[in-house]
Every structure is written in C-alpha cells, then in structure tokens.
Amino acid sequence: MNATSPIEQSRHGQDALTVAQAQTLIRQAITPINAVENVTLYGALDRILAADIISPIHVPAHDNAAMDGYALRGADLAVAGETRLHIIGQAYAGHRHEGVIGKEQCIAVTTGAIMPDDCDTVVPHELVQQTADIIAIPTDVIKTGDNRRRTGEDLTAGAPALRAGRRLKPADLGLLASLGIASVPVRRKLRVAFFSTGDELRSLGETLDPGNIYDSNRYTLFGMLTRLGCELIDMGVVKDNPATLEHTLQQACEQADVILTSGGVSVGAADHTREIMAKLGDVAFWKIAMRPGRPLAFGSIAMQNKRVFLFGLPGNPVATMVSFYFFARPALLQMMGATDEPLPLLRARSETAMRKKPGRTEYQRGILSLAADGAPCVRITGAQGSGILRSMSEANCMIVLPHESGNVDVGDEVSVIVFDGLV
Numbered sequence: 001m002n003a004t005s006p007i008e009q010s011r012h013g014q015d016a017l018t019v020a021q022a023q024t025l026i027r028q029a030i031t032p033i034n035a036v037e038n039v040t041l042y043g044a045l046d047r048i049l050a051a052d053i054i055s056p057i058h059v060p061a062h063d064n065a066a067m068d069g070y071a072l073r074g075a076d077l078a079v080a081g082e083t084r085l086h087i088i089g090q091a092y093a094g095h096r097h098e099g100v101i102g103k104e105q106c107i108a109v110t111t112g113a114i115m116p117d118d119c120d121t122v123v124p125h126e127l128v129q130q131t132a133d134i135i136a137i138p139t140d141v142i143k144t145g146d147n148r149r150r151t152g153e154d155l156t157a158g159a160p161a162l163r164a165g166r167r168l169k170p171a172d173l174g175l176l177a178s179l180g181i182a183s184v185p186v187r188r189k190l191r192v193a194f195f196s197t198g199d200e201l202r203s204l205g206e207t208l209d210p211g212n213i214y215d216s217n218r219y220t221l222f223g224m225l226t227r228l229g230c231e232l233i234d235m236g237v238v239k240d241n242p243a244t245l246e247h248t249l250q251q252a253c254e255q256a257d258v259i260l261t262s263g264g265v266s267v268g269a270a271d272h273t274r275e276i277m278a279k280l281g282d283v284a285f286w287k288i289a290m291r292p293g294r295p296l297a298f299g300s301i302a303m304q305n306k307r308v309f310l311f312g313l314p315g316n317p318v319a320t321m322v323s324f325y326f327f328a329r330p331a332l333l334q335m336m337g338a339t340d341e342p343l344p345l346l347r348a349r350s351e352t353a354m355r356k357k358p359g360r361t362e363y364q365r366g367i368l369s370l371a372a373d374g375a376p377c378v379r380i381t382g383a384q385g386s387g388i389l390r391s392m393s394e395a396n397c398m399i400v401l402p403h404e405s406g407n408v409d410v411g412d413e414v415s416v417i418v419f420d421g422l423v
C-alpha cells in the first residue's frame with residue numbers, strides 16, 4: 001500500500017465510511033496466497049480448489065436404466081390398447097445383457113443397468129402385469145425414452161466439472177469420486193494469528209478481580225476461524241502495554257498470513273493498540289457507519305519481505321463478531337483464493353418494531369421462524385447492546401437494516417442472513 005492507496009486516502013477522511021465502502025477498500029487491498037497442495041478427497045472438504053477440474057469421462061458412461069423394470073423398444077409400444085412383450089433375459093446393475101432384443105421383446109433391468117443397444121425405454125415394474133415371461137403394459141402409461149438416463153447427462157468428458165476457487169462441499173467430493181478423481185489441488189490453509197487486547201481481560205482458569213472480565217472474543221474468533229478452515233495461531237491475551245503488544249505483533253507477523261486482534265481500536269481508547277499498529281505497518285483506523293462495530297483497523301504489517309494483513313476488530317463481543325463476518329470473513333476467503341459467493345439475503349416479515357436512523361447499517365440479531373400462514377418472519381433477540389453476547393448466541397440470523405433505511409414497523413419486510421445452512 002503506497003501513499004495513494006485507497007486505504008491511505010480514506011485514512012484522512014473525517015467522515016465515517018459506509019459498510020460498502022470499507023468492504024470495497026478491503027477487497028482492493030487484499031491479495032490471495034498462491035501456495036497449492038494436493039489432498040485426497042477425505043482431506044478436501046471445505047478446502048478451496050486451486051484449479052479447474054475437467055471431467056476425464058462421461059458420467060454416466062453409458063445410457064442406463066433409471067428404474068427397476070423392463071427395458072424395451074419404444075417402437076413396440078401400442079398406439080392404442082395394451083402392449084404385450086416377451087421377457088427374454090435380464091441385465092442387473094453392473095452386468096450387461098449380451099444379445100439382440102428383437103421386436104416385441106424386453107429384458108428385466110435394475111436401476112443403473114446398461115441399456116441394451118436395441119432398447120430406449122424402461123417401464124417400471126409397478127406399471128406392468130407380469131404373467132410367466134410375458135408383461136402387459138397398459139396403454140399410455142409410458143412413452144419412448146422414459147426412465148432412461150443418457151450417457152454424459154451428469155458430466156460430459158472434457159467439460160469443467162468444478163471451477164478453481166470453489167469451496168468444496170460434500171456433493172463436490174461425491175462428484176469428484178464419480179469421475180474417479182482421488183486427489184485434488186487446493187490452496188494451502190490460511191494461517192491466522194489472533195489475540196485479544198485489554199488489561200481487564202483474564203484467560204479461562206484465572207480468577208477475576210474487580211473490574212476484570214473473561215476474554216470471550218478469542219473463543220468466538222476461534223469458532224468463526226475454524227468454520228472457515230483456517231490454521232489458527234492463538235496468541236492469547238495481550239495487555240495494554242506498548243512493548244508487549246509490539247513484540248506480539250512481530251511474532252504474529254513471522255508466523256501468520258493475517259493477524260486478527262480485538263479491542264483497543266476505538267478513538268480515545270486508553271490503550272496502545274492503535275499507536276503500535278500504526279508504527280509497525282500501514283494501518284488505517286476507520287470509523288464505519290454501522291452498528292454494532294463502528295471502529296475498525298485494517299492494513300498490513302511488512303516484515304522481512306513478508307506482508308501480513310491485519311484486522312483490528314472492535315472489542316465489544318457482538319461488534320467483534322459482526323465486524324468479523326462482514327469485513328474479515330470475505331477478506332479471508334479472498335486470501336484463501338475462494339471465488340466470491342455473496343451470502344443470500346432472505347426477506348422476512350418483522351415481528352418487532354425497530355428504531356433505526358438512516359445513515360448507518362445496522363445488524364440486529366434475530367430469530368427467524370415461520371408464521372402461522374407459512375411466511376418467514378423474524379423477531380429480535382431482546383436487548384441488542386454490542387456487549388450482549390447472548391443476543392448472538394440466541395439468534396439464528398442477522399437482520400440487516402441497510403444504510404439509508406429508517407424505522408421498521410411490525411409487519412414490514414426486512415432482509416436477513418441466516419447463520420447456518422443445510423450444507
């Protein structure tokens with residue numbers, strides 16, 4: 001980042017940045033890590049694919065039966081009245097029927113059996129009457145081509161099956177296996193160093209003196225970073241002491257691709273985080289027009305030919321999480337080489353009235369459910385203070401009130417981002 005970088009320009013701005021502006025500045029500054037490693041499928045879940053995967057084969061490799069039943073020649077189906085066919089053999093999945101299937105003949109097949117060359121249609125068992133080696137098919141229950149899976153209908157040889165940048169899901173592992181691919185190139189895991197700052201913080205197992213609180217941010221960060229598939233470097237709690245902070249940042253810089261801290265980034269904070277971050281690197285301290293999560297530090301620290309990105313998240317526990325999700329998460333995915341997949345915004349009817357000033361984005365913690373009429377509806381999880389972590393814990397979604405919007409009345413539609421998905 002040089003003197004004319006967007007970060008540098010925004011550093012001097014008096015006004016708060018909008019969420020979208022901050023996201024854009026971060027996106028422009030981030031560069032992905034390029035290192036690639038090969039992993040077997042069992043190690044590939046949630047990893048970022050480093051190259052396009054081209055299908056080496058057709059899937060399926062042959063036309064095959066989509067149902068248990070009888071493979072027949074569509075031309076034999078009677079235009080009116082019942083069709084009677086002779087069963088002359090069978091083809092079960094994995095076994096090909098050898099020999100010709102002539103006029104008014106059929107063979108018994110199971111799902112997945114290769115379609116004989118002479119046949120183009122499968123009639124399911126339950127639609128026919130079988131007597132000895134004759135089946136009777138009522139009129140109009142099937143037509144030519146029914147219940148036949150075509151060669152390559154899933155994947156065609158030579159076509160891209162999965163694109164580089166994809167975060168591999170369970171279905172992708174199955175898809176790769178269906179192509180006979182046992183290992184894939186993925187980006188190496190991102191190394192993330194994280195620590196909490198504050199004299200008042202105590203680690204678990206320590207006793208709390210008056211004014212002390214337990215450090216919770218390190219645990220929410222641990223959870224969020226683990227979900228993203230990062231390699232974690234836990235640097236503990238760092239006191240508001242310039243020398244310790246500088247030493248910790250330097251150590252983090254040696255080991256990590258990116259550093260996440262919480263606390264000490266707001267204006268007038270009685271600590272030294274801002275000062276040391278600014279001394280060690282090109283770090284901007286932003287005011288962002290949002291709630292919760294107004295202060296955010298972003299930039300990089302350069303050391304021994306290495307540039308490590310740094311996010312200084314606000315200390316209030318909900319603000320830490322919200323800032324992580326809307327600023328750090330997309331940036332980490334970008335560093336991991338993942339293609340941008342914006343989180344889907346759903347619309348839901350608000351059961352709660354919410355006071356909201358235009359001119360900032362608000363993230364309320366919500367509980368999404370279905371109303372009696374089946375429509376999605378959402379209510380907030382009680383008190384929404386940025387220190388009330390219970391609001392996050394009880395929520396199953398975040399209600400996003402956009403920058404320009406005003407008060408929300410009961411019954412108004414709002415946008416929500418759901419926390420957990422099926423996959």
Ligand code: AMP
Pocket residue numbers: 196197198200201213214215216217218262263264265266269314315316317
């Ligand atoms: P700060 O941004 O350092 O001024 O912190 C803002 C508020 O968040 C203060 O009330 C801190 O005590 C609290 N806080 C900061 N870091 C943590 C943490 N790691 N765990 C829990 N609370 C924190």
Ligand code: MG
Pocket residue numbers: 197198199263264269271315
């Ligand atoms: Mg602090």
